[in-house]
Amino acid sequence: MDRGDLVIKSIALNKELEAILAPYSNNTEFISHIRAPLAVEGRVLGTSSDNNHWPLLPLYVAQSINGEWTHALPFAAAMQFMLTAADIFDDLEDDDNILTGFTGLSKPVRMNIGSTLILLAYAAFARMNNLVSYQIFHSALETLTGYFIQSSSGQHEDLSGSLSSCFDETAYIAHIQKTSASQIQCACHIGAILSTDDPGVIASFADFGKYVGTALQLCNDIRDITTGKDICGKKVTLPVIFARNGSLHDQSNYIDYIYDARTPVTDDPEPVKRVLFQSGGVHYTLLQAQKFIHLAVDQLESLRPSKVNISLLSPFLNMAGFNE
Template identity: 90%
Template sequence: MDRGDLVIKSIALNKELEAILAPYSNDTELVSHIRAPLAVEGRVLGTSSDNNHWPLLPLYVAQSINGEWTHTLPFAAAIQFMLTAADVFDDLEDDDHIPTGFTGLSKSIRMNIGSTMILLAYAAFARMNNLVSNQIFHSALEILTRYFIQSSIGQHQDLCGSLSSCFDETAYISHIQKTSASQIQCACHIGAVLSTNDPGVTCPQ
């Protein structure tokens, strides 16, 4: 992967996230808490671009299909807000703490931050409305929602203790498909849907 290209895409996605946060910049404390988990290693606002491949996945998928990627920036921002919100709620459910930005914050404040990130994800998604047709926009929105509900189902099974303590390989793969793998698949799927109407590409088996 070309590092120069990686940096260009990281900067573009960073600007997209900041544009979404800009209307709320007067509330400096809340926006600061939102930026903090987005800046941990592996997130788009992280200081080391070399380790921030995953947030750029939909951009690379789109580019591989039709050579363009800027039209996917709102979705890439949306999925970063959704993934980070999922991390916030996962840590609340596990009684853990995201290392950056949440030390000393109450559970209720952290819950509010997570809820705000979900709303910011949909604010990001709305920015895509003028970049693609209404049909594609609604298809991408449905895909985003479906994959994250699937991830929530997997998390619910984990929290309820309904998973066997002795995973075999098949059971483990099935569970991962509902959780972290579904989020990666979501990024790839929408990157494709936004870039081609070829069902052979956009309808994964």
């Protein structure tokens, strides 16, 4: 990824956000609370060079299709507002501040900030009204709303506990494609809607985003097993599912015991981590992530070279865990 191009796009997206926030800048305390979660790692105002590429994904998708990307700036800003709002509500539902880093703010204040970010997302989206046709604008807005309702449905599954003891791989993949992976799919799908009227290209980019998002979540699963985070949280992810469904009876019984709701949460994740690595669960998850990346590449390679510049998107494949 060309560093100069990355900087240009980052500055342009930051300016877009500032333009949206400008009418409310007289309320400095309120705006400072709005800015704070937008500046955490991986969000648009964050400083991490490794994770700060993802907010620019819609711009690179647009450029890869028709060579232009400025028309997608309002949508990229809207995505950041929506995703940050989702982070706030996720923290509130989990009774923590892991995603947003908020400290010292009451729950009602955080809820108000989250609600405001959703309104700002639609204000950002409205700025695209003069950049594309009404038909494209309406299609993109309908698609955006659909993805976030789908994600909320998946979050409901988490909150209701309907998947907490589910050791079915197919159900788990379907769940992450409904939730975390749908964010990447949304960015790619709408980036394409804004940049071409070719339904084949739009569909290919939607599937590209779904597969990249799935691979990214599977790599996150490996990371959170390695750090012990998901083990201490008794979160059932693909490495756990593979280990539990393996051929070793004692291993399956051990996983059932550890992840049973009646079993106390462990303070030492190392024994569970050893089982997940020795069972092949972590390695299997890595292979599945690579499989989904290959599926993503296949989606774009099925298009004629004149339809898309794949090279612009290859850095996102690497960031999702694919290095070949």
